[in-house]
Amino acid sequence: MPVTFSIKLFTRLAGLAVLIALVCSLVAWGLSSVRHQAWQEQLATPLMTWLARTPSPGQHYHWLPRLYDFRIRDADALNLDAVSLERLGYGHTLVKGDQLGPRVLVARPAGGVLSMRLRNLYPDVAEATALVLLWHLNEIPAADRESAAIPLAESLGVRLSALADSRRLPQPEVLTRVWERNIAWYGDQEQGHVLLRLDDGTLMRMDMPGGFRALTLPVLVLLVGLAALVLLVAVRLLMRDLEHSLRSVESVAVRIARGDLEARVELGQGSLVSRLARSFNGMAEQIQRLVEVQREMIHAVSHELRTPVARIRFGVQMIETARDEQALHRQLDGIDNDIQELDELIDEILTYARLEQGGPVFSLRPASVTDIVRQVVEEQGVLHPATAIEAVIPEQSELFSESDIEPRYLHRAIQNLVGNACRYATGKVRVSCLLDEQNCRVDVEDDGPGIPEQEWEKVFSAFARLDDSRTRNSGGYGLGLSIVRRILFWHGGQSFVSRSDDLGGARFSLVWPRRQ
Template sequence: MPLKFFLKLYLRLLGLAALVVVLCFTLFSGLNSVREQSWQEYYPAPLLRWLAAVPSPQQQYPWLLAHHDFRLVERGSLDASPLVQERLGYGQVVAVQTELGWRLLVLSPSGEVLEFLFRDTYREVAETAALIALAHLSEALPEDRDPLMAELSSRLAITLRPLASERDLPAEAVLGQVSERGIAFYRQGDSGRVLLRLADGSLVNLELPPRFDSWHWSVVLLLLFVAAGVMGAALLMLVRGVDQNLRAVESVAIRIARGELGARVEESGSTLVSRLASSFNGMAEHIQRLVGVQREMIHAVSHELRTPVARIRFGVQMLEGCDSAEALQKQLDGIDGDIQELDELIDEILTYARLEQGGPVFSLVETSVTDIVRQVVGEQQLIRPGIVIEADIAPGSEQWAMSDVEPRYIHRAIQNLVGNAARYANGRVRVRCQLDDDNCRVDVEDDGPGVPEEDWEKVFTAFARLDDSRTRNSGGYGLGLSIVRRILYWHGGQAFVCRSDDLGGARFSLVWPRKKSVV
């Protein structure tokens, strides 16, 4: 996987994670702000409405002023916003957060506003409810306590239960506080408890609803749904983009299957399948080139085969008219030469097709390039004694002579160039070999007419002939240089032609890496 693609994907994932965290935090804070406001009004509401219903709560419960920041104010002199005034008019309990705690307001039937300031709403409401219950239960007769506890539990939204056994007793520290104050607040699990000691020594347990939990299961579930939704949306966008790109590749593949070989996938650096698109386009280019080569070969082969076949047919017809053994042998030799020409042509076509359609299975071995050059020069000198063919090994090249090549095909490439140069040379061909640590270079020069500059690329095209008047004696089928270029291609190099500055004719050059790359 490319590092750039990995970093881009990694940064996107980090951005998505940061977005989910920020979104969940904002939602958590905003939602809990509303929930806490609602809880601060809902939880003390039964107690405040109880006190509001009492004609004179500070006289009936004289301990209120001592235990709490409590006061009665006229509604008209209340320092509150119009929204708070309106809510009080509807009989609602209103909670206003201040720097000192929560300010609880409720309107009494007489038109006065009861105002409490709770620093710890949960505990202070619990203790206030416990003191009210203690005052009423202590004054009641034992037989009246159970109905009274049921009424207080209903109106104050609490649960009052007498302790039935010693197993229900809390810790000794709680009992000690009860003996001193008459009540003791303690926690049991997620809820609070208040233990009351009545005037006759009876113990009553007051159970409270759970305190405000910012991590309630409904909040956690909502956050999970939001996080899953955001990640699902991001994944949908990612998959949708990949799907669109894959559909584009699929569409181009269908068009190519229908014969539109020029169809290509539009490449973009931002797509996740850009490498697939690039590889697909490379494959399409290769297929289009192979199909074009096959069409050219079919056309050219039919043209190349027509001439020797026609000569063979003519030679066979001439056999009937031969009236001497010498004439018969001449016709047979001509037919044999034409068959030999067909055999060579077929060998050239098969070699070119094998190289063009993916190449042979190259087995690169470390071989001396200078030895191959000398071998080719020696062989060609024997075949063409009338031409001076010389090898020119550059100074210092012998130490770099060992190269990773396929010896048979490199031999074939150099042989094709030397044979082609000897065919057109006036009298001299030079094969120059220059090797270094990185590259191998072989130049084949002649003193012939050379190749016009506008045809330097054309000569490497299959079945291309610059001189259409050539006969089989002047040689060639237009495949030799195409084979050379393909051999160099499979060695990771290239072949090109230019003019020879020294001999004046053509100079064909082969250049390829001396050592194969280590993957």
């Protein structure tokens, strides 16, 4: 995976994680604020509704004004907004917070608004409810207390039970506080209890509704669903980017199928399909090159075949007019040589086409480069006795003579170079091996006229020759050096031409890595 794309993907994933965390936090905070407000109002509603329905609650429960700043106020004097006033009109209980603590408000059926100031909503509502219960339970005869306590507790939104079993008693410090005040709050913000001691010494426990929990199962489900939704949107955007990239590749493929071989996919930095685009462009370039090579080959082959075929036709015509056996044999020998030339040309064309159109199935294996050089020099010395061919192999190169090669094709490449050098040399050809631990290099030099520098790259093109002669004496078809370059390409190396400093003619060099 490309480094640019990896960084871009990591950045996107990190941004997505931050976005999901931010969205979930904002939603959780918003839900928590709304739910906490609703819980506060729901917690205080039973007590405030009870007090609002009680005639003169400040006198009836005389401790309320002293403990909780309990009073009846005019709605206009409360500085409430229109929504709050409307909710009071519908009988809702309001909890307004300020620096002094929460203030609980409820409208009375008889007029006015009850206001009660609390320090801590949960325990203060519990204690105020417990005081109301204690006042009423002390007024009820012991015989009727059990039957009257249940509806009374339900009206105040709590559960009430007698503590007849000592195992249900709270800690000693709670018992000490209940002995001093007749009520004692204990528990925590999740679940609170108040212990009540009646005038006759009876102990009763009042259980409050559960405290506020910010994270409940529905909230967790909602947050998980929201995170999944954000992730789905992000994946959809990512897939849209991928789809756009794939569509660009598809459109270029359609253009190439219609014959526009110049079409290429634009490479985006860090794109998800950048590697695919590069591979596709490489394939398109290869296809374009092969098509151009095919066209060039068709044109050149038709030209190359025309000369020997014309000579064969001429020879056949001459056979018909031959008047003696010597002339007949001369024409037959000429036709035989022309057929041999055609056979060699076809072999060259097939070899070049096989190398150019994807290459042969190379079976690279360790083999001695110096042995191949000596073999080529010996073979070419027999074919060209008038040319002095020498192999220059330093002792250091013998230590690294073994290389990962395809011996048959490397033999063909060196043979083409040596044969080509013998064709143009005045009388001397030198083959040098320069081998080390990393690379292999074979130089083939001659003392011929050399090659002009502006033609150095041209000589490796298929069917390219530096003269226009097509006679038997000039030899070659312009494919030998192209075959050499392709063989080196499939070995992971290069071939190039320069001028020989010692012999003055051309120097062809083959360079490839020693180990593949």
